Structures are given as C-alpha cells and as structure tokens.
Amino acid sequence: MPELHELRYSECEALLRAGVxxxxxxxxxxxxxxxxxxxxxxxxxxIVIRTSPYSLLxxxxxxxxxxxxxxxxxxxxxxxxxxxxxxxxxxxxxEDEIEEVRRVWEPQPWAGGSRSMWVRLRxxxxxxxxxxEGWDPLxxxxxxxxx
Amino acid sequence: MPELHELRYSECEALLRAGVxxxxxxxxxxxxxxxxxxxxxxxxxxIVIRTSPYSLLxxxxxxxxxxxxxxxxxxxxxxxxxxxxxxxxxxxxxEDEIEEVRRVWEPQPWAGGSRSMWVRLRxxxxxxxxxxEGWDPLxxxxxxxxx
Numbered sequence: 001m002p003e004l005h006e007l008r009y010s011e012c013e014a015l016l017r018a019g020v021x022x023x024x025x026x027x028x029x030x031x032x033x034x035x036x037x038x039x040x041x042x043x044x045x046x047i048v049i050r051t052s053p054y055s056l057l058x059x060x061x062x063x064x065x066x067x068x069x070x071x072x073x074x075x076x077x078x079x080x081x082x083x084x085x086x087x088x089x090x091x092x093x094x095e096d097e098i099e100e101v102r103r104v105w106e107p108q109p110w111a112g113g114s115r116s117m118w119v120r121l122r123x124x125x126x127x128x129x130x131x132x133e134g135w136d137p138l139x140x141x142x143x144x145x146x147x
Numbered sequence: 148m149p150e151l152h153e154l155r156y157s158e159c160e161a162l163l164r165a166g167v168x169x170x171x172x173x174x175x176x177x178x179x180x181x182x183x184x185x186x187x188x189x190x191x192x193x194i195v196i197r198t199s200p201y202s203l204l205x206x207x208x209x210x211x212x213x214x215x216x217x218x219x220x221x222x223x224x225x226x227x228x229x230x231x232x233x234x235x236x237x238x239x240x241x242e243d244e245i246e247e248v249r250r251v252w253e254p255q256p257w258a259g260g261s262r263s264m265w266v267r268l269r270x271x272x273x274x275x276x277x278x279x280e281g282w283d284p285l286x287x288x289x290x291x292x293x294x
Contacts, residue, residue: 021220021227025172025180033172033180035216037229069182073168080168082184 002078007128007137012083015070015128015137017042022070024049024121026060026089040068041105046122047085048092048101053117061119064089068121072137081137083128085121092118149225154275154284159230162217162275162284164189169217171196171268173207173236187215188252193269194232195239195248200264208266211236215268219284228284230275232268239265 007015025035036057038049047068051058066089071082092098098118130137154162172182183204185196194215198204213236218229239245245265277284 020222023170023182023216023218025182025214027174027178027180031174032212032233033174033214034233035170035172035182035214035231037216037218037220037227065179067172067180067182069170069184071170071184073184075167080184084182086179086181 002132004129004131005133007081007083007130009126011137012085012126012128015081015083016047016085016126018138019070022047022068024057025067025069026057026064028056028060043101043104043120046120048105049119049121050115051117051119052115057119058117061089061117062091066121068123077132077135079130079132079135081128081130083126085123086125087121087123090120090122092120149279151276151278152280154228154230154277156273158284159232159273159275162228162230163194163232163273165285166217169194169215171204172214172216173204173211175203175207190248190251190267193267195252196266196268197262198264198266199262204266205264208236208264209238213268215270224279224282226277226279226282228275228277230273232270233272234268234270236266236268239267 020039021037022040023035023037025033027033034056038051038057040047040049042048049057051061066087068085069082071080073080092101101118167186168184169187170182170184172180174180181203185198185204187194187196196204198208213234215232216229218227220227239248248265
C-alpha cells in the first residue's frame with residue numbers, strides 16, 4: 001500500500017501556483033469552521049481571491065486566520081496530493097495594489113454577481129503531501145494556470 | 148454568466164452520500180483553521196472518517212466543531228457544485244458502534260499506516276450550491292460510492 005510523503009516546499013509552491021480552484025477555511029463567530037470553494041491565483045507570494053463583500057467569505061475576510069487547500073485525487077490509481085497554505089487574510093484596499101494584482105490576474109469568475117472585494121492570503125506556513133511514488137503531481141493536474 | 152443556486156437538502160444529502168473523498172476543517176489551538184483531505188463514507192446520518200489517533204485530525208477529533216466539504220468542478224463547461232456539512236465530531240469508541248459502521252463501510256484506505264480511530268461527524272447543518280442550470284450534479288461525479 002502506498003505511503004504518504006511530505007512534499008518539498010518548492011513542490012508545494014509549484015502546485016499552489018498552478019491551480020485554478022481551491023478551498024478556503026475560516027472560523028465563524030462561535031468557533032465553527034467553514035469551507036468555501038473559490039477561484040484563485042497566486043500573485044507574488046500570496047493567494048488572491050475575489051469575492052463579494054456580502055458573501056460569507058467577504059464578511060470574514062478582514063485579518064482572519066485562514067487555511068487554503070488545493071488537492072487532486074486519482075481514483076483509478078489511488079494516487080493523490082494536497083497542499084495546505086495558512087496565514088492571515090487581508091482585504092486589498094488601495095487601488096494601486098489592486099492594479100498590481102490585475103496586471104498578473106484578471107479573474108474571470110465562473111459565477112455572476114458583483115465581486116468587488118479582493119482578499120489576499122499571504123502564507124506563513126506551506127505544507128503538502130503526496131500518496132505514492134514514481135509520478136509527478138504537477139502532471140496530474142487536470143487544468144493548469146498559465147502565467 | 149451562470150448564477151449560483153442553492154441546492155435542496157435532498158440534493159446535498161445525495162451528493163454527500165455518493166462521495167468517496169472530501170475535506171474536513173477544524174480549528175487548532177490558537178484559533179487557526181486547518182483543512183485535511185480524507186476518504187469517508189456516510190453511515191446513517193453521519194460522516195465517518197478513519198484516521199490515526201496520532202494524526203492532526205486524530206488529535207483534534209474529540210467533540211470538536213468541524214466542517215466537511217465535497218465538491219466537483221467542470222473546468223471545460225465552467226460548472227460546479229459544492230456541499231458543506233457542519234457539526235461536532237465524536238470519536239466512536241464502543242466496539243458495537245464500530246461494528247455497525249463496518250457493516251456498511253469497511254474502509255480501504257489509500258495510504259498505509261495504522262488508522263485505528265473512527266471519527267463520526269453528525270451534521271446539524273447541510274447546505275450546497277451549484278453553478279449553472281440544465282445539468283445533474285450527480286451525473287458529474289467522477290466516481291460514486293456504491294452502497
């Protein structure tokens with residue numbers, strides 16, 4: 001049976017930068033965690049998410065401890081990998097910062113609705129694991145961001 | 148652009164019961180959330196996960212507020228769905244309860260290692276969303292648990 005292996009930091013970063021969708025977790029008042037799937041990009045050394053200020057994410061995005069996860073499962077070969085980034089979220093407010101993000105990533109959200117809030121998660125912790133050996137996790141991604 | 152639609156409770160439950168892998172979020176001491184991908188099954192009205200008592204999940208599984216998420220993204224057609232179950236985790240200790248779970252689900256973990264701890268998450272909140280109309284989320288799952 002395949003064993004779990006820790007991914008190197010550089011592998012975690014490459015997988016995180018390649019991704020298109022992930023999941024963010026944060027804690028609501030009362031201490032209950034919540035998980036929200038999102039489109040994202042890595043800009044510089046931070047995850048950037050665009051959301052509505054009225055969404056669950058938008059109302060909890062200011063200076064909040066967050067976890068961000070990307071993963072891929074290969075059900076046929078029982079392979080897989082996951083990467084977890086953790087840090088404290090910030091809302092990007094200055095127009096020049098938003099412009100900086102837009103130069104790298106102009107999000108094309110899948111869903112309609114106003115998404116005027118930009119959230120940045122600079123990770124202070126980045127770890128990942130893979131299941132099994134002899135294969136390249138980056139080759140297993142179904143889609144890859146081209147930056 | 149497609150809009151987000153709330154899934155009915157029955158749809159959320161069907162998608163949750165059909166799944167094979169998901170992600171659990173909980174809060175570490177200090178208030179930082181963490182996300183861990185897991186194999187799971189729904190047994191009765193609870194999510195059941197098998198883990199090691201020494202894992203991050205195992206050391207936080209006793210009477211802890213948890214979120215559990217399953218999702219599927221269709222990158223070609225920009226469709227997708229996600230389901231979020233929330234509740235408080237319990238460790239299953241009684242042998243007869245473990246037997247009850249095993250009658251329904253004998254997990255075949257992908258990874259090696261001892262996984263002697265059974266964690267049950269009975270949801271008190273189950274919600275979900277889909278992106279776009281005119282398609283069946285259950286038909287979009289790459290694999291489906293056959294119970």
